[in-house]
Amino acid sequence: GEDVEQSLFLSVREGDSSVINCTYTDSSSTYLYWYKQEPGAGLQLLTYIFSNMDMKQDQRLTVLLNKKDKHLSLRIADTQTGDSAIYFCAETPRGGGSQGNLIFGKGTKLSVKP
Amino acid sequence: KAGVTQTPRYLIKTRGQQVTLSCSPISGHRSVSWYQQTPGQGLQFLFEYFSETQRNKGNFPGRFSGRQFSNSRSEMNVSTLELGDSALYLCASSFPDRVHTEAFFGQGTRLTVV
Numbered sequence: 001g002e003d004v005e006q007s008l009f010l011s012v013r014e015g016d017s018s019v020i021n022c023t024y025t026d027s028s029s030t031y032l033y034w035y036k037q038e039p040g041a042g043l044q045l046l047t048y049i050f051s052n053m054d055m056k057q058d059q060r061l062t063v064l065l066n067k068k069d070k071h072l073s074l075r076i077a078d079t080q081t082g083d084s085a086i087y088f089c090a091e092t093p094r095g096g097g098s099q100g101n102l103i104f105g106k107g108t109k110l111s112v113k114p
Numbered sequence: 115k116a117g118v119t120q121t122p123r124y125l126i127k128t129r130g131q132q133v134t135l136s137c138s139p140i141s142g143h144r145s146v147s148w149y150q151q152t153p154g155q156g157l158q159f160l161f162e163y164f165s166e167t168q169r170n171k172g173n174f175p176g177r178f179s180g181r182q183f184s185n186s187r188s189e190m191n192v193s194t195l196e197l198g199d200s201a202l203y204l205c206a207s208s209f210p211d212r213v214h215t216e217a218f219f220g221q222g223t224r225l226t227v228v
Contacts, residue, residue, distance in 0.1 A: 042118070042204055042219035043157075088157065101147065101170040102217075106156035 006089055006105035013113050018076040020108045022089030027070060033102065034063065034074045035088040043088065046074070076110075084112045116140065118207050118220035126226045132193040135223045139186050139207030145169075146188040147217065148180060151202040160203075163188050192225075200227045 004024045012018045024032065030051055035043040049056045049063045049072070056063045062075040076083055086107040093103055119138040127133050139146050147170075148160040159172040163182035180190040186207070192199055202224050208217040 040221070042221045043206075044219070045216050101159050101162050101172075102149075102157075103159070104149075104157035 004089055004091055004103055004105035006087075006108045008106065009109050009111070011111045011113065012079050014079060014081055016079055018074075018079045018083070018110055018112075020074045020076075020087050020089075020110065022072040022074075022105055024070050024072065024089070024091045024103075026091055026093060026103070027067070030092050032063075032065065032072050032092075033088075033090040034061075034072075035090060035104075037086045037088065037107070039085075046087075079110075079112050081112045081114055084110055086110070118205055118218050120203075120205050120220035120223050122223060123221065124224045124226075126228060127195050128228055129195055129197060131195050132191060133195060133225060134189050134191045135203055135205075135225070137188045137190075137205030137207070137220060139188070139205075140218055143207035143209045143218075144186050145208045145217075146182055146186065147206045147208075148188070148190050149204045149206070150174075151204055151222070152200075157204070160190065195227045197227050200225060 006022045031048050033048040034046045036046050037043050047058050047061050047063055049065050054065055060077045064073045086109050088107045089105040090102040121136045145164045147162040149157050150160055151157045160174055161168055161180050162170040166182045177193045182188045202222045204219055204222045206217040206219045
């Protein structure tokens with residue numbers, strides 16, 4: 001079945017780069033997403049990548065997609081304490097193109113130490 | 115413009131009762147999706163409504179139901195509450211068309227069943 005997996009925790013020092021990894025199972029996913037959730041808040045879309053792309057860069061964020069291995073990563077450059085949050089990887093299910101029905105990983109809790 | 119509004123923010127109910135949660139999407143958005151977030155299961159898709167019709171449904175029992183009104187506002191209902199229904203319920207709205215669009219999440223309703 002469809003599944004998205006992520007490691008649960010990541011701890012880095014302020015100023016370092018953070019790399020959050022994700023594996024997914026549905027090779028027909030059109031889009032793959034990274035969301036951020038801060039305590040007591042809903043989800044905020046950080047970035048997404050279309051399945052025919054290998055990389056997408058948006059300011060401090062770099063997304064890498066390896067379709068062969070079904071591996072997605074999010075790199076945050078110059079990580080700040082304000083980046084401390086839970087990061088979710090998500091995919092669209094088979095044939096889906098909208099974000100109306102997403103399959104989420106369980107989230108990676110990023111802790112940034114000063 | 116105003117974001118996605120979910121009411122109430124917090125709710126405490128007793129086992130066996132029923133509950134109705136409300137979601138007001140961003141103006142102009144016609145798609146509303148609901149997700150359940152728990153520490154054990156993570157984020158799971160409940161259902162998606164578009165133009166007052168349920169478009170997709172997740173793998174939840176029939177006790178979970180929803181509807182969408184002509185102004186795109188949506189409600190979800192859970193009948194015969196169980197302790198395991200305690201969760202953060204998130205609503206997301208988007209303006210779906212053929213081109214990828216972003217879904218915006220509300221802050222959620224925290225339901226506690228005692």
